[in-house]
Amino acid sequence: MQGTITRRGFAALAGGVAAALPLRHAHAAEFTFKIGTNVPASHPLNVHLSRAAEQVRTETDGRFEFRLFPNNQLGADADMLSQLRSGGLECFLDPGVNVLSTLIPSVSISGVGFAFKDYPSLWSAMDGKLGAQLRGQIGRAGLVVLDRIWDNGFRLITSSVKPVNQPDDLRGTKIRVPVSAMWLSLFRGLGAAPTSLNFAEVYSALQTKVVDGQENPPAIIQAAKLYEVQKYASVTNHMWDGWWFLINRRAWSRVPADLQDTVARIVNTACMAEREDVAQQNIALRTDLSNAGLVFNDVDQGPFRERLTEAGFYREWRSKFGEEAWGLLEEAVGPLA
Template sequence: MTSTTRLTRRRLGLLGTAAGLATALPLRHAAAAEFNFKVGTNVPASHPLNTYLTRAAEKAKEATEGRFELQIFPNNQLGGDTDMFSQLRSGALECFLNSGVNTLSTLIPAAAISGVGFAFKDYDAVWSALDGKLGAHLREQIGRSGLVVMDRIWDNGFRLMTNSVRPIGQPDDLRGLKMRVPVSQMWLSLFRALGAAPTGLNFAEVYSALQTRVVDGQENPPAIISAAKLFEVQRYASVTNHMWDGWWFLMNRRAWSRVPAATQETVTRIVNAACLEQRAEIAQQNTSLRGDLAAGGMVFNDVDQAPFRERLSSAGFYREWRERFGEQPWGLLEETVGRLA
C-alpha cells in the first residue's frame, strides 16, 4: 500500500467520522417526545382552529424542551366526531376538540345548552356566559364524566343558514327544506321547531350530500363555509346567527395524569392563550369572509331574529329544553342572556 493510498483512506475515515457526528446531532434533537398527544378535529387544516392549535403545539414543544408534543390531525383524519369521541374515552386518542352541542352532549346533556337557538345576541353575551358561571358549571360536569377539559372554549362562531333553493328571511321559508345538521338532538329539535326537515350527518359527509342534493342546505359559521368550500355547492346565505357554537378542548384523563404537573401547567397556559387569539381571528373572519363568499357566488341576506324566536317559543322549544337541562344550568344561561320565552 502506498503512502498516498494510506493518506486517502485516513482522510476518508476522518470524513466518515465527521459525517457520522453531523447526522447524530440532529437525531438527538429529533428524538420522540416523552409525551406525544394526538389532537383530532373535524374541520380543514386551513381553519383557524387548526392553525392556532398548530402554533400552540410549536410553542408547547419549545417551552417543554421537546418533552411534550401535540400532533394535530385535522379534517376528520381520525374519523368522524362519534369515532373520535369514542377513541378519546378509550385512550386511543389523547385530545379531541368537540362542540358541546354535538357529540359531547351524548355523555353530558347539559353541554348542549350553549347551542340554545337565538339565545346569544353577541359575543359579549357568549363570553360572559362561557367564561363565567355557566362555563364553570359545564366544565365541572365534564370533569365528573372522567374527561379533562381546558378552561377556555374555542370559537366556532355564530352560524348562518345556506341552501340551494331560496333565501331564508322568515321561519316559513324553512318549511320542507332538507337541512343538514350535526348529529345532535339540539340541532334536530331546533330545525324541526322552525318547520324544516333536518338530517343529522357528520361533517365529513356534508359537501357530497349538498353536491348530490341529498340535502338542500346546511348551517355553519362563515369560517367553515369558506374552509370547506361549501360556497361551491350552495347559493343562498341567510345571516340568521341562530346559534353560537364552540369547541371544548377535551383530554383523556389517564393520558393527562401521566404528564408532570409543571408540564401540565405550561401546556395549559399555552393552549388557553392560543384559544383567545383564535377567538379574535374568528370574530374578524365573521365579517371579512362575507365579502369573499359573495365573490364566490353566494347571495347574502340579513335576517330579523324576532319572528324566529317567536316561532320557537310557540312550538315549545324553549320550554322543552328548560325541562331537559334543569333549572340550574338554564338559570345560569338566563342570568346572562335574559329570559327566554
Template sequence: MNITRRKLIQGAAAAVAATAAPMTLVYGKSAEFTYKFANNVPLTHPLNVRAKAAADAIRNETNGRLDIQIFPSSQLGSDTDMLSQVRSGGVEFFTLSGLILSTLVPAAAINGVGFAFPDYDAVWRAMDGDLGAYVRGQIAKAKLVAMDKIWDNGFRQTTTSTKPINGPEDLRGLKIRVPVSPMWTSLFKAFDAAPTSINASEMYTALQTKVVDAQENPVSVISLFKLNEVQKFCSLTNHMWDGFWCLANRQAWERLPANIREIAAKHLNAAAIAQRADMATLNVSLQREIAAKGMVFNTPRTDPFREKLRKAGYYAEWKNKFGAEAWAVLERSTGRLA
C-alpha cells in the first residue's frame, strides 16, 4: 500500500457518508446478522482499509448472512463510550489500544512496558505467542472476546526541539509531554526527565509555546499532528509498543453459528496480519516524508535505557503492579527485565 499522511487524514466526510447507512446486499435480502465494527481511526487508516476488506470477504463467504458495517473516526463516541457499548452489546466489534483497555483489563497494558521489545520481531513473537494468549485470557474474564491476532498501533518515538536523544542521560531534566497515564509518567521519571501530562488536542500548542520541549508518539501521529513544524529531532527510541485488540461482545459473538464465527475470525485475523505489513510500509514512507521537511532522525541503542530503568526500580514497580504471573509471561518473550 502506498499511503501518505495526506491520504491518512483526508476524507472524514466521506467516512461518514460511507458508513452512516446500512448497505444493500447484492444477495437481495437483509443480512441475518448486521453487526457494527467501531474504531477511533480515519477511514483511510490501514486498520479500516483492512477491516473493510475483511467485512467484504465475510459477507461473501457467508452468502450475506453476516454484514459487518464499519464506523470509523469515533463516530459512535469516545473510546470510553465505545468500550461501554461493546460490553453492553450496542456495538458488536471494537478495536481498542491495550493501554486504554487496561482501565477495564489491567493486564492489557503489559505490552507497553518501557523498552520491553527491541523490535517488531520480538513484538509479534510475544503477542502471537504466550503473552498475547495470556492477555486474551484476561480479556475473556471481562466478558469480551478478543481475536487471536492483535493489530499494529506502532512503536512510540521521542521528538525534541533541542537535541537528539542518544542515551538515557539526554532525557535528564527534559520537559516532555506525555499522555495522561501513570505508565508514561513513571517511565520518564525513571529517566529523571520532567514529564507533563497534556491532552493530545493541546500538544502542538504546548510544544510551540515551549511549555514542553519534547513529546513521544508513533511516527504516524507525529505526521498527523504536523509536529515536525515545532520539533527538530526525532529519535527512534522504540520505547513503548501498543496494538489494537479486535474485541467482540461475547453474547453477539456466541449468537453467530459456529461456522460463521469461524469465517469471521479467519478473515479478521488475516486482516490484522495484512494491516501490520501496511503499517510497516506507512512508517517508512512517513519517516521519509517528514525527513524531507527538515526533521532529523537518529536511532539510539536501547540497552542503556533498559539498564537505567532497571537501576531506577521501574521494572520492579511494574512487576509488582502487573503481578508475578503476568510478568513471568512477559519475560519469557523479552528476557529478564526486573
C-alpha cells in the first residue's frame, strides 16, 4: 500500500529523520513555522511530518518551510500549548484528551473509555460530525486546526503484577495515567488506583515499583522501552487519543491563501498515511514486544463497559459533554450505556 513503512525499512527511515531535524535549506523561506511534538523522531508521526515538510518546501518553491522539533525538545506539552497560543511556536501536534482539553474540555470526548471498538467506528466519528463539531470549538478558542487528526493508536494496559482479563483484575492496581480527569475517572470506575504522572517519570516509576502498571499504545511502549520494566500486556483498547494539528492564528493569517491551501493539503495527506502506518505498526509491534518479553492477552471489552456503566462513568461524562456531542459520538459508535 502506498505510504506504508515496513518494519525493516522503518529504523533506517527514522534514523534519517532524526539526522535531518531541524530542516534547513540554502535559501531563507518567506515563512518558517516551527512544529513541536511529544514523541521521538522515530515515531510515524514525525516520520510523516518530516516527509510533509520536504514536500511543502518543494511545492512552494522554498517559500514555506517547516522546522520539526520532536520529543518535547521545545518543552512539555502544556508549555508548547502555551507557546502556541502566545505566538512563540507556530504549530503544535496536540494530544487532545489530556492537553488541549485543559483549554477546551469537550475535545476529551475522543477518549471516552471503550467507546470505539475499531478504527472504522473511530474515523466515522472523528472524520465525521463529531470531529467537525470539535474543530469548530477549537476554532472558536482562537486556534487554527487542520481537517485531519493524527493517530496515536488504541491503548493497552501493561503490568508487572498480573494480566488484566476482567475488571476485577484491576482492583487496587497502582496504575500510572496521564495528568487528566478523564483517565482518573476511567480507572477509578474500574476499581484501580490510578496515579497521575508526567510521561518523563513513567519508566522510573515502573522500575522502582511506585506503580504496578501503565497504559499506552504499543508504539509508545516500544519507543520508551517500557517492556524492560513490565511483564504483561493486556489488549484492552480501552481508549483512543490522537494529535490535533494546531496552528497559531496570527502566524497563519500572514500566509497567502494559495500557500495555506498547499500546506494544508500536504499535511492532511501525510496524516492519512501516518494513520495507516500506526495501525499496521501497532499490529507488528505485538510480535516485537512479545520477543522482548511481554506476555500478551486479548480482552473482551463487554464486562469493562458494564462495570463503567455501574460506576456511573458514562452518565458522568455524558452530563459534562452535553447531549449534542454525546449524541454525535453514539451516532458513530452506538449506545454506550
